[in-house]
Amino acid sequence: MDIRTLHDCLADLDRDMLQRDAAVRVLLLGALAGEHVLLIGPPGTAKSELARRLHRVFAGARYFERLLTRFSVPEELFGPLSLRALEDDRYERLTDGFLPTAQVAFLDEVFKANSAILNALLTLLNEREFDNGSGRVVVPLISVVGATNEVPDDEALQAFYDRFALRVPVEPVDDAHFAALLQLPAELPQPCPRLEAQALEGLRTRAAALPLPQSVLEQLVEARALCAAQQITVSDRRWRKLAALLQVQAASRLAADDADATVSPWDLWVLPYVLAARPAQVPMLRDWFLAGVGQAVPVDVxxxxxxxxxxxxxxxxxxxxPASSDDEGAGKLALARAIAGPGAHNVGQGLVRMVADQARxxxxxxxxxxxxxxxxxxxxxxxxxxxxxxxxxxxxxxxxxxxxxxxxxxxxxxxxxxxxxxxxxxxxxxxxxxxxxxxxELPVDPALAAVEPAAVQILA
CATH class of the missing domain: 1.20.81 (Receptor-associated Protein)
Structure with a gap:
């Protein structure tokens, strides 16, 4: 993967997707790093479209999509039981075309699944393995995109929630983009398949060897202190995942033989989507990045x-x-204005200006x-x-x-x-x-004594 391919992929993903530039970047970065992404937002905010576009970026990748409910059964995700295997007393599933054979998957309303499905998903998402009968098989999964209307409060769902290293709030378009939303084409353009799934391992290997410079480490320490102050609990595993995402960004921007590649402080833009436990915490962490890395702070004037x-x-x-304290100048100015009258011509106005200047x-x-x-x-x-x-x-x-x-x-x-x-x-x-x-331009009198004025007092 080179920088041109990266630009093209991001442009494809972002085309005609209003106010989704952060979401598409998180999705692609997550896939390159082998991480799963959770999209959090109300229905109708293009969550499924984002997942489908991510799938189309990868040439020949198999895709799986399913809407989960509390009535969903494991067969819907993992495939039906093999009748032939049952005849031989083996409990195996026919997984072809289902989640265990997919490379990119979209699971809508992912937290509404029952415990049987969630338990199986935990192993599949974390270890990239699936228990099929008496054996465990490796799955070719690149990334799972989950979607939910809200963050789960149930303590039993927190382990599954934590499997999504990246969590992105997705909101309806704002008023400024509403007119553009109404004018989008009926058929949105789709990405070209530019990436090979087989090349991801090389990218990740190259990324793992990249150092984290001191400047980035110092900012991560600062971010940790900020999270502690805001009572945002971040596990050691999540900090490690963040570091890996920074390295993947650096590796994806540079040539494979670039020995001077390093992580940039600008790679920290992804930090809010890794550390925030709730969507409401993302803006605060985003502002931290804008101020700390982008130096976007109002100047103190x-x-x-x-x-x-x-x-x-x-x-x-x-x-x-006035020229004197006895109001002589003011009286002369009033007289000149009276002589000039309301409809005075140039001569009268000139008289007023001359007297006014003398009165200063x-x-x-x-x-x-x-x-x-x-x-x-x-x-x-x-x-x-x-x-x-x-x-x-x-x-x-x-x-x-x-x-x-x-x-x-x-x-x-x-x-x-x-x-x-x-x-x-x-x-x-x-x-x-x-x-x-x-x-x-103040009037000067050379005959006046040269007295230096006191300095103008400026309030502290």
Whole structure:
């Protein structure tokens, strides 16, 4: 498997599947790693379509699908009893065409099956073996996709629930995509068979040899602490499965002879679907990834905002300050407006402007220079902060686009935060530049004593 094949498989799986980019990536990754995936969501959210598309990605793979109920019997999944074997006192099933001979399977409402079926499924899913009569046979299973409307609360079902290493919430499309949903073609396009089941062992062997770099290990330690703080219980086995999924991602992106292959922090996007015990926990773990790996955190500009507001207020005060305290200037301005009248022409308006300018307070050159220096100090910090967030935004955008597995909706969410950060700092820079220009345009009286103004007070 090469990077081009990976891109093509993901594009096929995602085509015309609205808001399912994370689900299709989890399904394909699970299959490559030999793990089972549980889709959790209400009826009519394309869970069966996702499973059927996964099957079609694998050339020649046998497929099995069944809706389970409390009345389902083992024969529906594992095949009927062999009458010929019974004649020889052997209790064996004819499994051809049933789950024990499938490579990809979809089990809808999987938790509604009775204990006889669930017990048999436990061995089949975990060990890839099936007890048929007095013998145990190896099954060719790649991945089972289970579906359920809700997570089971029954303690007896927890062992079976844990067999699904990846658990993905699937919700109806939102309002923003509703119109697109109504315009989808009646016959959705299906994936091309691009993968060979026989090649998976080579991929998994290559993946197992890839190291976990220190940066990834540190983030996993951080994730473990987060889970503990949120009271999310994660077994040692599940942490090991997560590590293996990270390695498979890395191996699938790189050439078979790439000796420098390593796991990337961006591979951790799959972490919420492994660690979350409930669908409601996925958003919190997703936000952890977006902030920790994508650095999608709103920039802290509180001090800069307060500094900008303080200088804007000071400029307003100094711009509107009268020339003297006896209101002489204000009286002259009122007289000029009265002379000009409401329908004044250019001459009258010019008189008002001239008198208004004379009524304004004058400042020394040193005052203007000092104010300009004070604003420039803050402006320099704003420019430096803007350059930093621009560099971070570009780096995150480049890395996110380079990672084939990252869901596009996650990438867009990361880019949106960085765009907002750049926009916020650009607006503050523009406001400070306006303040600097405003101080520079204050009227100057060269005859005034050169007194440096007190620094503008900025709230902490």
């Amino acid at each position: 509180l001090w800069l905002v307060r500094a900008t507001e303080a200088f804007e207020k000071q400029l307003e005060i100094e711009t509107s300050a 307070k004058r400042y020394s050159g040193l005052h203007l220079a000092a104010r300009g220096a004070q604003v420039q100090e803050v402006l320099d910090r704003a420019v430096a902060a803007l350059q930093a967030v621009q560099a971070t935004a570009e780096a995150m955008r480049t890395q996110a686009h380079a990672h084939a597995w990252l869901p596009p909706t996650w990438r867009d969410a990361i880019e949106a935060v960085h765009r907002d950060n750049v926009r916020t700092l650009a607006q503050l820079r523009a406001r400070l530049q306006g303040v600097a220009e405003g101080f520079a």
